[in-house]
Amino acid sequence: MHHFAYRDGKLFAEDVDLTALADTVGTPAYVYSEATLRRHLRVFADAFAGADALVAYSVKANSNLAVLKTLASEGAGADVVSGGELQRAIAAGVAPEKIVFSGVGKTGDEIAAAIDAGILQFNVESAAELATIDAIAQNRKRQAPIALRVNPDVAAGGHEKISTGKKEDKFGVAWADARDLYAKARAMKGVAVKGVDLHIGSQIDDLAPFETAFTKIGGLIADLRSDGCTIETLDLGGGLGIPYGEGAVPPHPDDYAEMIKRVTAPLNVKLIFEPGRMIAGNAGILLSRVLYVKEGEEKKFLIIDAGMNDLVRPAMYDAFHEIWPVAENNAEKTKYDIVGPVCESSDRFARDRAMAPLKAGDLVAIMSAGAYGAVQSSQYNTRALIPEVLVNGGQFAVIRRRPTFEETTALESSPDWLG
């Protein structure tokens, strides 16, 4: 459930009139509902009430500092995948002992920074990374807490580009190598084995692949314990899907939690979760204005001022996003291709979308854009990064402002020989 709804025919974010917001902030802009962010975190956390569980929000989904601060104030930990995300999480007030560090390509500097910060655990993705962490930690006379991310070879995920748990994927340690690598880890002076980690994909709309993978991991934990390994934590990753208005309706967090409690009850571990999309996805919209209506030979195009550089999901993953007119309109629908200004045919948000007629100047809201929206944006076509706005009840604040042209180009310089 989110807090974007019509009141007297006008779309509001909580108690803020989006038409007025667009006039003040300009378009395109991302608009997030703080109440929705808090609600999603609580729904997820409450589903595991009574279990020893840490919700480590996956920072990659939306890493704006104000968003992180909101979630940190609700007690969230953080799942980070870079030194930059680690710095963001700490700056936003996430306690280091609630931070896990995932990712296949951690650099030496990033590993050192995370050891110094005192994070909860590294989710280690290869033998080579394990050796690197061991060496860096020993050098600092520390022991780095680790879990191995094991690859359970289970297919899941809303799109081939966001499936991670198959053996041909680059993620995790091969299932067949896991026990040997745990034995090696236990012999290393610079690492302390804490647990096991997995993450099988994103936008998963069915409990079955989760249950298959989590059951499999339970078997591995039993094997590791019989090998003499102490396993205290089990990180089950993220991946729970959200409703985008098309396709299957994903399970409710309560059902997800019920299955997990059942499968993990005998294991006696602290559970860690890394939800991203489930927290931020439906807490944000991309607010955009119609620039032109173009009658093509075969189609009608709505050309809006947001582009694929602002929200790449439709172009990159063929993702479906609902698009709502900001002024409610019950006129008979007509079909549009809704496109952006970027010079690429893939700069299309929707194809043959039935909408009540719109005209230049009208506002639209691209829904479910709070996760993997702003964070994946770019300045392609030298389009300035767009503002992000946080709504709280009847108030709103710009939490990332639009950079000027000078700021956009500030890091560029010309060598002397160009005169």
Ligand code: LLP
């Ligand atoms: N943990 C790990 C190790 C991950 O790789 C991811 C997402 C998550 C947690 C969070 O997954 P979530 O709960 O958000 O599904 N850009 C794509 C999604 C990429 C997901 C990458 N990893 C999209 O827009 O659909």
